[in-house]
């Protein structure tokens with residue numbers, strides 16, 4: 001398993017705009033879309049390909065086409081924010097939604113909603129969640145997606161805390177993690193520092 005930080009200049013530039021508390025919901029979403037496209041480009045680098053015979057205007061040739069179904073699995077609700085950018089780059093991707101919430105008494109995350117396309121067993125499943133904080137929700141979402149049959153899972157988050165990365169690495173050593181930034185820590189309220197605040201609120205204007 002691996003942890004990849006995409007510290008590309010464009011991504012870091014756009015992420016800084018997102019982090020700024022004075023950035024509007026509209027500009028926040030616009031930059032998230034743009035970063036999601038750049039991340040989609042990277043995480044699909046090794047998707048399996050098969051030969052495809054075509055004819056260019058000049059001659060016949062063996063080209064390539066993707067040989068693997070990609071299923072995007074946004075964790076509700078903030079994960080939805082990464083879907084548009086990924087879909088722009090991978091228009092054949094199918095989408096499975098998974099909703100996780102914390103039980104108010106036990107604080108253990110639980111699944112409250114899930115709907116997945118068929119074919120999880122053979123697909124590359126890309127779990128999307130902008131913020132990897134404690135890793136509790138992502139861990140359980142990945143566990144539940146595995147129980148539905150998925151064998152090839154990647155986790156893509158915008159910003160991660162070391163605590164969340166460690167939790168995923170321990171629970172799911174087979175899952176590669178891709179981040180735009182690995183931040184410093186979690187604060188006492190469970191926010192990533194420096195982070196960008198509550199990603200769902202900033203994305204949907206609910207703060």
Ligand code: URA
Pocket residue numbers: 078131133190191192193195196197198199200
């Ligand atoms: N979820 C968020 O939206 N932001 C954080 O900083 C941590 C968890």
